[in-house]
Amino acid sequence: MSGKKFNIKDIIKPSQKDKSEKDSKAVVKEATSKREAVRQKLQDAKASVVNVIEEIKPTKTHVVKAGETLSHIALNYYGKATPPYYQLIYQHNRDVIGDNINIIVPGQKLVIPDLPEELK
DSSP states (O other), X not given: OXXXXXXXXXXXXXXXXXXXXXXXXXXXXXXXXXXXXXXXHHHHHHHHHHHHHHHHOOOEEEEOOTTOOHHHHHHHHHSOOSHHHHHHHHHXXXXXXXXXXXXXXXXXXXXXXXXXXXXX
């Protein structure tokens, strides 16, 4: 044995070599196209999730502080402290506040609903 090592490129005929290179380029191009398609699908899915989250909009909450009233809270969130606004908060939190609209306790966690169209 002569000790000379052969490389696969030495064995492949030139016409096969060109075909082999073309095939490998096609495989790389196809893999890249598939990767881009997957990347696009992931971006579309992410955009979908963001749209759903924006539609759901997490409800605002407020933890009552000492000295606050529903009027103060309504003024803070809605810019108005009149009965329709603080009663809206009360109606959404009746189970937390109880039967007396005038008694709220520091530490209570109240849900602040979005304003209905008629109060905007």
